[in-house]
Amino acid sequence: MGWRTKFVFLLIVYCAGFATAVYCLAPTPKQGTGGAAGLAGLAGTIKSEELARSVSSGIHKCVDLGQEAAAELAKRIRKEIGKAQSEPGK
Numbered sequence: 001m002g003w004r005t006k007f008v009f010l011l012i013v014y015c016a017g018f019a020t021a022v023y024c025l026a027p028t029p030k031q032g033t034g035g036a037a038g039l040a041g042l043a044g045t046i047k048s049e050e051l052a053r054s055v056s057s058g059i060h061k062c063v064d065l066g067q068e069a070a071a072e073l074a075k076r077i078r079k080e081i082g083k084a085q086s087e088p089g090k
Helices: 003-025 039-045 048-086
Strands: none
Touching: none
């Protein structure tokens, strides 16, 4: 995979994340104003505190998983470095 492919992939992921953030942070429409049928009422039923707690919990789980993966990767790297240093002739 060349650097151009990686760059385009990262650009797409970045734009998707930005669009998601804008969508999530946009103010909800007022009750009774146009919009899609049924979607305006849905926004009012979601409890923002519950949503915030749920998202926070999910983010903390992701961070914990990332920390565990980073620790495992560090162990593997140390092991491979140890093997490389112990091999004679290289």
